[in-house]
Amino acid sequence: MRIRTVTEEDLPELHRLDNEVFERNAYPYFVLRQFFDAYGGHLLVIDDGANLLGYVFATAPDDKVSWILSLAVRPGLQGQGLGRRLMGEILDHVRSAGVREVWLTVEPGNDTAVLLYRSMGFLAEDAPREDYFGPGQHRLVMRLTL
Template identity: 35%
Template sequence: ELWQMSRPLTGSAGPATPTVAPPGVVVRPFVVGQDEQAWLEVNARAFADHPEQGRLTLRDVEARQAEPWFRAEDLLLAEQDGRLVASAWMKVEPGAEDGELYALGVDPAAQGSGLGRHLTALVLAHLRDRGLARATLYVEAGNAAAVSTYTRAGFERSRVDVQYG
């Protein structure tokens, strides 16, 4: 099952409660022409079991950079002691009222530190500050850690797609 989860960004729901970054973590925007290789390496480790996301290539990243929705500031990179350990990529189609948490990946060596929760809160604040009404994301129902993180951030299941094997 692939779940779409969503939550409002306005009104009483608002963004998730701000969190504190784990010790030594600095979050900054992606820099085109500089961060691609490091991002690909962390993304591959974070999504090692995912048949698509974990196998992205430089060509795939460059294709996404050419999309009308791409903005470097919508791809947040988390570095710990100068080394990339996680990222949160947002996708906002031109003219849309919703923003998507397109991909959030944490290096397995940094998982369990609260980094996913911290990046999720930053994404919600970023999308709200862009004036968007709702945040959405897609997650595999069996990814218990991700579903738990997103549920704590106020996301609720809004659609289910089922694929039979």
């Protein structure tokens, strides 16, 4: 398995993977395309030589701040450390680009993700932000100082 920057040829499979992981909350293809065009160097995938197993997206640094927009690992492969590997790689990547603060949001009930982020040093705000992504779409906002 290797972690690498996404390529344009990866976009159809990336879209399928995103739909498989996030179902009704998956990004439309055109959004993934725009992320690729805008932040391609900050969009990493992990593959086994034949298939994409996961991905992580981060924004390009803006005033030494970056956001993790999404982290996903193919169902059935979760819990094997792939998400931690992807997060470690993207954090190294943005740190080397001069980022000093990384932000992300996570569904408050996604205990596995919250525990991963906490174990990597992210701190959460005191309470989830209600309706962050719209009615009923609450998010826990977390921050890491590098």
